Amino acid sequence: MSEYQVKFEVFEGPLDLLLYLIKKEEVDIYSVNLTKLASQFIEYIEMMREFDLEIAGEFLVMASTLMYIKSRELLPVEQQAQVEDEEVGEDPRWELIRQLVEYKKFKDAAAQLQTLEARQESVFPRLPIKMQFEEEKPTKQDISVFDLLNAVNAVLKRFEKRDNPREIFEDKWTVSDKIEMIVRVMEKGAAIRFSELFENAMSRSEVVCTFLALLELIRLKQLVCGQSSDFGEIEISKRDAVVPVGTTPDATSAKPTEVTTPGDVESPTS
C-alpha cells in the first residue's frame, strides 16, 4: 500500500501505471496476464479513492476497459467467439497490449533523450580567445601628400590643355632649372624641410615648377621624403650619394603613379 502511495505521484497516466504493474510481475508485456493486471489496476484505483486522491479521468476509462477485458476473459470460449464477431473494432486485449508496447517504446526513448540532455550539460563548446588582428585601416602610407600634389598637378595640366590651348606656359622657370636647383641645395647633405624649397618662390608657376621637380627627383629615387612624426613637417633628404641626373626629364613624363611608392615616402629621414 505504502508503495503505491509513494509511486502514485510519478505515474504519468494509466499506461504508466500498467507498465509499472507489469514490471513488478517481471513478465514480458506480451505474456502478461491481463485478468490479473486488471485486478491490480482496479485495486489501485480503489486505494486512491480511500486516500481521497483525485483520480484523473484517464484512469477511470482504463479501469472500465480492463473490467470489460476481465469479464470477457471469464466467458467460455464459444461465447467469446460470438461476442468477438459482433464487435466492430479490434480485440480490446490486443488493442491494450499494442498501446502498452508503443507507450513503453516511447518511455524508453524519453529515457534516452534524458541521457542526451544530461550529457549535453557536461559538453562545453570551445570558446576561443578572441583573435586580434592589427587594425589595418589606411595609414599615411596609403596616401601621401605627394600623391595629392601630384594629383593636383595632373589636374592642372589637363585643365590647361583642354581649355587653353592658346595660352603658353610662362617659361620663366623650367622644371629642369628647378631640378638643378634642388640637387644643388641637397648636395650640402643635410635634410631640408619641404617648405624651405618654396621659401623664395616668386610666383605660382615657380612653385609648381619646383614642386614638379621635386616629384621628379623622388621618382628618380634621388630623394626621399618623410615625416619624423605624424604631424611633423615633411622633410626631404638625399637617398644616397648623389647620382648625376642624366637627362633632364620632361615634367609631364612624371606619371603620377611612378612618383612615389609607399616605401619611399615612409623612409625615415636619416
Add this chain to the structure above:
Amino acid sequence: MELKFILESLLFSAQKPLSPPELRDIFANAAAVEDADATVKGLKKTKDADIIAALEEIANEHEAAARSYRLVCVAGSWQFVTQPEFAPWLKALVGVKARPSRLSQPALETLAIIAYRQPMTRAEIEQIRGVSVDGTMQTLLERGLVEQSGRAEVIGRPALYTTTTAFLEYLGLKRLEDLPAADELRRIPIEKPEAPLTADPGLATAAPAELKLEEANEKPAEAAPAEETAQ
C-alpha cells in the same frame, strides 16, 4: 595547404558553431581581399560537399586521436567541444552552464513522441501517452523545442507539431536521423499475431512467440510504410 586544416583552424577560432555555407562564405571573403594569394583565391569557390567531406574527415581524425575534445556537428553546424568527462574542471573554469532546467518526465515523453513520429497532432500524441498533453505541449512550445508546422488534412484541421533546430541543439544532435534507435521507433511493427489470442482465463493474452520486442527489428518492412507515411 589542405582544405581540411583551413577548416579546422576556422572552427578552432570561431566563437560560434559554423555551417558549411558560412564556411564557404569565409572562403569567398578571404579570396576577395586585395592581396589574396593564389591559394586563397584558389579556394574561393569551395563547394559545400567538399567542405562537408573535409569536416567529417576532421571529426573522424579527432575521434581517433581520442584527446579531450571532439569536432561535432549539431543541427548542421560544426564546433569543437570538450568531452563530457572533463565537466567537473570546466565548471570550475567557466562556471556552471546557464541552461534551462531539465525537462520533466511527461515533457520528455511527449518530446520523444513528436521527435520520432513528426509531424504529429495533439490527439495522436495523447493517443500514445494515454493522457492529456496540454501542459507539456505548452512547456515544449515555450522552450522552442517543438513548433507548429501546418495542419493535418483531417476533420477539424488540427495543428501538426514538429521538433525545432533548438531541439537538436538542446540534445546535441546532428540531425533527426541521429536520434537513438530512430529506425526502430519510427516504424514500430506492432502487428496482431496471426494466431488468435488465447481465451483461456488467466493465461497470457497473446501468443508470446509471435510477439517479441526484439522481433520488431526483424520484420520492419511490412509494417513500416503505414508508420512512415505519417511522417
Add this chain to the structure above:
Amino acid sequence: MELKFILESLLFSAQKPLSPPELRDIFANAAAVEDADATVKGLKKTKDADIIAALEEIANEHEAAARSYRLVCVAGSWQFVTQPEFAPWLKALVGVKARPSRLSQPALETLAIIAYRQPMTRAEIEQIRGVSVDGTMQTLLERGLVEQSGRAEVIGRPALYTTTTAFLEYLGLKRLEDLPAADELRRIPIEKPEAPLTADPGLATAAPAELKLEEANEKPAEAAPAEETAQ
C-alpha cells in the same frame, strides 16, 4: 583520467591564457564542489611542476600532430593558437576588413581638388576634372575622406563637399593649412567661364573655371578670398 587531458580540456575552453597557478586553482575549486568525485578530489593538490610537465608534453604532442593549431606558452601562460598560415581565412572569419586598396588616380585627383578648394560641389569638381566623379566621390565618401558639409546657395542647392579629419590623419597633417604649398595652390584663380551656364542646376557657386597659371600672377588677390573664406 590523465592530468594531461584535463589540462588540455581546460586550455581548450579557456577564454584567456592560463598559467600553472591558475590551473592549479581550478583543480582546487573543482575539488571543493560538494559532489566532487574521487578523481576530482584526488587532483586537488596538483603541483605546479606536474602541471608544467604535463603542459609541455601536450605541447609536444600537438607539435608532432602537425595540425592547424599548437599549444604555446607566452610569458608563462598557456594557450592554444592557430598556425600563422591560416591568417587569411581567420581574418575573413573575424571580419577584419581587407586593407583598402590604394586610391586610384581619379580618386586622388578628386580628393586633391576638394582638399585645396573646399567646399566644392560635385558639378564644380566635374567641371575641373572634365569627367563625371560619381564613382570616385562614392569611394571617397565611403572611406570617410570627404563628407557633405552643407549646400551651395544656388539653384538646386547642390551638396558641398569638404575633407574630413580622417583625411588629415591619413596624411599626417595637423590642419588643412599644412597641406604642402597650400597657399600657392589655393590661390590659383578659377575664373568663371566666358558664358556661364547659370541655368544649369548642376553648376555651383564658384562657376567652374579656368586655371590659368600665368594669370595667377596678374590678379591673385581677387580670387583667393572667396575661396579661402569658405574654409
